[in-house]
Structure formats: structure tokens, C-alpha cells
Amino acid sequence: MIRTEDLTRRYNGTLALDRLTMEVREGELLALLGPNGAGKTTTLRLLLGLISPTSGRIWIAGEPMTPARHDLRRRIGYLPETPGFWERLSALQNLEIYARLYGVPDPRRRAMALLETFGLAERAREAVATFSKGMRQRLALARALLPHPPILLLDEPTAGLDPEAAREVRELLQRLKGEGRTILLCTHDLEEAERLGDRVAILRTRLLALDTPARLRARWSGAAVAIEVADDPARYLPVVQSQPGVQTARLQGARIEARVTDPRAVTPHLVRRLVEAGAPILRVTPVEASLEEIYLRIVRGEPELPDTP
């Protein structure tokens, strides 16, 4: 649905985006992660045709995108990082004006329907200036949806919201995803990326990784098991370390954490060896690296594991 090839953008001397080649598939939610200044907003603005690439190409729904393609632009709903409104006008008036700009039929009805969907109907006639940040964000999402766009580009929709407001916005995103829209979601919230994203892209001027969270885990962290004993775990560390199939083992608080090549094959042997060594085992549990750990490894340029399945 969205495709880029060698997309590059410079601002004067600064390289903001370097040869980005990626695809967001139809109906997919792709979470775009990256440190500040990584080029995420630049990517969204290029996809929208708000700025031109220095080089490279973009296709939207199979058609080449350029700043002149207003017809393609209308198929994309955009939530900017800091959405602006006419502050003294009501939420309904704001949406109505945009609905008219977008040529949406029956603008008032469409605006009101969206305000209802987004839980803003009761405040529809109040000035946007009186809205909380969470309400503004919901209003901005409603605005992005006015022309029924099949594609959504969302720039940090939950940034700066309190946990409850952020959760409401996430639930809305989940709903939009359920409706089969294609969504590119920029976020700094790794849990949100993992919960909502079918795939995750990590950008730092260049695209460092793009895959499902599960595959990123397999590629950058491998499998690990944690062993808890009712004794000093340090006594059993050498046993774990000498077990074939254990790549590394270390003490993590009261547990031993071992990276293993294949947990199904290695864990039963490891447990037997520990029992033979007299270890009073309390628990053996699989350990999953958090997406945060994986993200940090990728952004710091650590290599993939050699034995990628």
C-alpha cells in the first residue's frame, strides 16, 4: 500500500533520511521507531507529498507519489506531531471546515458522527481552546479520518498523554486497525509498538531493521532460560556454563540466566545436570528480551546473532 525505494532527503547539508526502502502492506500496522532526529517525521512528510525527496521514489496504492498528486494525498489521513486547530471555534466547527475542504459529502453529519465515535459529542460545541491534550489528540484523529482514508500516517499519537488518555487513543488505533486500514505509526513507546504493530521498523537515518517483534527477538536476542534455586545460585553457575548448548550464563539477582541455542533441546539436559549437581531447583522459566532491549541493541549497532533461525 505504501512503498519507498532508496528514499533520501537532505536539508541543506544535513542527511535526514538515507536510502529508505520499505513497504507497508495493505491492512498492516507498521510501527516506526527511532531516536530523536532519526528521520521519522521527515518520512511521513515525504509520504504525504508535503516535501520532495532529494532522491528516491514513493508509491501509494501502486501509484507514484509526488507533491502534485493531490488525489493520492486525499487517500491518506495524517496526524501531525502537534496538531493545530482554530482554538476559538468549536470542535464541530473545526471538523466541519476540514470536511468542506476535503470535499466530504454532508460535512456536518460526518463531523458529528466522528465526534460521537471519539467520545467528544458532549463537548462538540465547546471551543477547542478548552480541550485537554487527550481530547485534542482524539479530535485530531477524528479530523484525519474525515475523508475515510484507507491509509493513516500517525506521528506520536500518544506522546504526552496521561496513561488513561493514552490508553483510549491506543484502543481507537486498535479499532482503526481492525477496520483494515493501512497504518504507519511513529512512536517512542516500545510497548505500544509491540502491542499494536504487526511489524516494527527501526530507523536511524538509515533503516536498521524491519520485522515482526518475534523475529526481531529471534534475530537479536535469541532464547534464554532463567533458573531459580533455593540456595546460592553462584554455586551452580559453572555447571550451567559448561553445559553444551549454553552460549552464555550469568547471575541475575537470585537467578541464573542462560542464553541457549535451542531451549527445547537444551533445557531438559541442563535441568538433569543441575539435579545431579545437587541443585535444589525451584523454577525454570523461559526469558524473553523486552522490545526495549532489542531496540537498544539495534540502535547501538550490535550485530545480529549468527544462528538466525
Ligand SMILES: Nc1ncnc2c1ncn2[C@@H]1O[C@H](COP(=O)(O)OP(=O)(O)OP(=O)(O)O)[C@@H](O)[C@H]1O
Ligand atoms: N525543516 C528542516 N530544516 C532543516 N533540518 C531539518 C528540518 N526538519 C528536520 N530536520 C533535520 O532532519 C533530521 C531528522 O528529523 P526528523 O524530524 O525527521 O526526526 P524524527 O525522527 O521525527 O525526530 P523526533 O523523534 O525528535 O520527532 C534531524 O537532524 C532534523 O534536525
